[in-house]
Amino acid sequence: MDVDTIPVFVMGQRVEVPPTLTILRALEYAGYTLTRGVGCRAGFCGACATVYRLKGDPHLYFALACQTVVRPEMYLAQIPFFPSRRADYRIEDLAAVPATLFTLYPELLRCLACGTCSKACPQGIDVRSYMAAAMRGDLAAVADASFDCIACGLCSARCPVEETQYNVALLARRLYGRYLARRSEHLAERVREIEAGAFHQGLAELRALDEAGLTSRYNARDIEA
Numbered sequence: 153m154d155v156d157t158i159p160v161f162v163m164g165q166r167v168e169v170p171p172t173l174t175i176l177r178a179l180e181y182a183g184y185t186l187t188r189g190v191g192c193r194a195g196f197c198g199a200c201a202t203v204y205r206l207k208g209d210p211h212l213y214f215a216l217a218c219q220t221v222v223r224p225e226m227y228l229a230q231i232p233f234f235p236s237r238r239a240d241y242r243i244e245d246l247a248a249v250p251a252t253l254f255t256l257y258p259e260l261l262r263c264l265a266c267g268t269c270s271k272a273c274p275q276g277i278d279v280r281s282y283m284a285a286a287m288r289g290d291l292a293a294v295a296d297a298s299f300d301c302i303a304c305g306l307c308s309a310r311c312p313v314e315e316t317q318y319n320v321a322l323l324a325r326r327l328y329g330r331y332l333a334r335r336s337e338h339l340a341e342r343v344r345e346i347e348a349g350a351f352h353q354g355l356a357e358l359r360a361l362d363e364a365g366l367t368s369r370y371n372a373r374d375i376e377a
């Protein structure tokens with residue numbers, strides 16, 4: 153069967169791939185076995201950060217290979233790992249105060265607010281804004297604005313003053329989650345129920361079902377309005 157294909161360039165090598173494939177699938181279609189630069193295949197793990205240019209277009213584009221469909225004459229380079237500094241700490245030993253951010257990531261205060269990080273983010277996160285919040289020591293704002301970060305590292309790869317924005321954001325989210333976020337009583341109650349064995353029987357019933365039984369139970373579940 154003939155398959156319509158388009159040319160793309162992988163690290164400079166021309167390959168022909170179907171135009172409906174994601175970059176990740178196209179690499180595999182072209183014969184690459186991916187042992188790095190791939191993880192969840194669903195846009196969550198950040199392992200498949202990719203940089204590309206299009207023929208005749210001077211812009212540099214950034215994408216997740218598992219979420220982006222190929223285009224003709226794409227010049228692709230994957231960045232499966234980008235070395236960056238991550239502070240060592242035990243969250244239990246830290247306080248949720250601005251000084252914690254500045255002490256563990258003093259380079260944070262070098263931020264030029266140039267916005268290169270925001271342009272590089274394949275998630276569309278306004279990294280520049282959350283770095284401004286980090287410089288103000290506003291942990292809650294950093295945690296909220298960076299919530300969709302998947303730590304692909306492209307912001308850091310492009311930063312002219314060598315920040316590690318995504319690690320700063322990770323620290324802020326951890327501090328916020330552990331010390332500042334309102335406790336969920338419902339969650340605590342549910343954990344107590346689980347520990348008391350309230351769901352053992354129900355889980356045993358589910359494990360005994362075959363695929364058709366599971367599908368049927370799933371389709372008959374209560375759905376909140």
Ligand code: FES
Pocket residue numbers: 189190191192193194195196197198199200216217218219302
């Ligand atoms: S493979 Fe996990 S985000 Fe693409």
